[in-house]
Amino acid sequence: MQHGVGGGGWEPPGGQHPAAPSRPPVPPGPGWAVPPVPAAPARMPMPVHGVPEGSTGHIPLPPAVPGTGGATLAVLLIGPAGAGKTTVARHWAGTRPVPTAHISLDDVREWVCSGFADPQAGWNDHSEAQYRLARRTCGFAARNFLANGISCILDDAVFPDRPVVGLGGWKRHVGPALLPVVLLPGLEIVLERNAARSGNRRLSDEEVARIHGRMAGWYGSGLPIIDNSHLDIEGTARALDETLARAISAPAY
Numbered sequence: 001m002q003h004g005v006g007g008g009g010w011e012p013p014g015g016q017h018p019a020a021p022s023r024p025p026v027p028p029g030p031g032w033a034v035p036p037v038p039a040a041p042a043r044m045p046m047p048v049h050g051v052p053e054g055s056t057g058h059i060p061l062p063p064a065v066p067g068t069g070g071a072t073l074a075v076l077l078i079g080p081a082g083a084g085k086t087t088v089a090r091h092w093a094g095t096r097p098v099p100t101a102h103i104s105l106d107d108v109r110e111w112v113c114s115g116f117a118d119p120q121a122g123w124n125d126h127s128e129a130q131y132r133l134a135r136r137t138c139g140f141a142a143r144n145f146l147a148n149g150i151s152c153i154l155d156d157a158v159f160p161d162r163p164v165v166g167l168g169g170w171k172r173h174v175g176p177a178l179l180p181v182v183l184l185p186g187l188e189i190v191l192e193r194n195a196a197r198s199g200n201r202r203l204s205d206e207e208v209a210r211i212h213g214r215m216a217g218w219y220g221s222g223l224p225i226i227d228n229s230h231l232d233i234e235g236t237a238r239a240l241d242e243t244l245a246r247a248i249s250a251p252a253y
Contacts, residue, residue, distance in 0.1 A: 067241045070098045071248060074142055074174050075153040076167070077240070078218070079183035080211040081203050082190030084228060084236065085155035088183065092237040093153050100151040103141050106201060109134040139173020146175070160217035179247050181240060182218045185229040 079085045086104050093102040109130060110116065117127035138154055145152045154174070158166040171178050187209060194208045203211075218225060224243045228236040 068096070068244050068248065071151070072098070072146065072149060073100075073151045073153075073244060073248075074146055074178045075151075075240075075244060076158070076170050076174070076178050076180045077153060077155040077183055078158045078167075078180055078215075078223075079155070080157055080190055080215045081201075081208055082193035082197070083183045083185055084193065084233070085157075085183055087233055088228070088236045088240060089153045089155045091233050092240055093151075095237065096151065098151060099149070100153065101141075101145045103138045103145075103152055103154045105131075105134055105138055105154065105156045108137050108141075135169060136173055139170070142174045157211060157215075159214050160221055161214065179244055180223050181243055181247075182215070182223050182225040183228060183236070183240075184212075184215055184218065184225050185227055187212050189229045 075089075077085045077089050086102075086106065089104070090102045093100040111134075112130060117124070117130045135156070142152045142154060154170070156170070158170065158180075160166070167180055170180075190212055191205055191208055194203055194205075224247065226236065226239050226243060228239070231239060
């Protein structure tokens with residue numbers, strides 16, 4: 001007996017209907033054109049103010065201030081007591097992307113433990129001889145670092161009215177490529193910073209004022225001068241790096 005005859009229809013085994021065969025598209029009748037498939041609308045570039053038509057649309061950025069990068073340098077940071085020479089030199093050396101050494105004249109001078117000639121007790125031939133020895137030692141260390149591809153920065157209170165034992169002496173000890181930069185904040189700043197120092201590195205206010213006055217002679221010398229009266233350590237180190245980058249690109253010292 002055959003099942004499914006009537007209104008119920010025929011059910012295949014398992015209750016599955018066979019898939020309907022795919023029907024080919026009906027061709028258009030004679031004389032009818034095939035309608036074109038609409039293209040996706042083109043994406044229009046957003047207008048950029050100030051960019052010429054036909055450009056890529058990239059907005060040019062202002063040129064970055066160049067830094068010293070990976071250059072091997074020998075730097076002499078000059079300034080009065082309380083200018084922040086040692087702190088800034090150490091920070092600059094520690095934040096460069098290439099090996100850089102900080103050579104502090106005061107640190108080398110204090111290697112002398114017994115018989116140290118403290119200039120606060122009075123400047124004499126003994127203290128002068130120890131300063132000269134410390135400068136020669138720093139110069140030797142700087143040349144050794146440079147010969148091994150390591151930059152260096154030295155700091156000293158070099159006076160413009162003593163070129164033979166000052167800047168000229170440093171260039172003899174380190175080399176003619178030495179880059180000098182003067183760090184010269186206002187007098188009230190160096191007095192405040194000197195008051196926070198201790199030990200034999202703290203000077204009297206009268207001595208600080210005298211040194212600061214002699215440092216003013218660097219104005220008009222052609223050496224770059226950074227007034228860091230209102231700059232913190234990082235800001236002063238950035239200013240130093242930018243100053244050195246300009247000196248590298250157009251050496252004049």
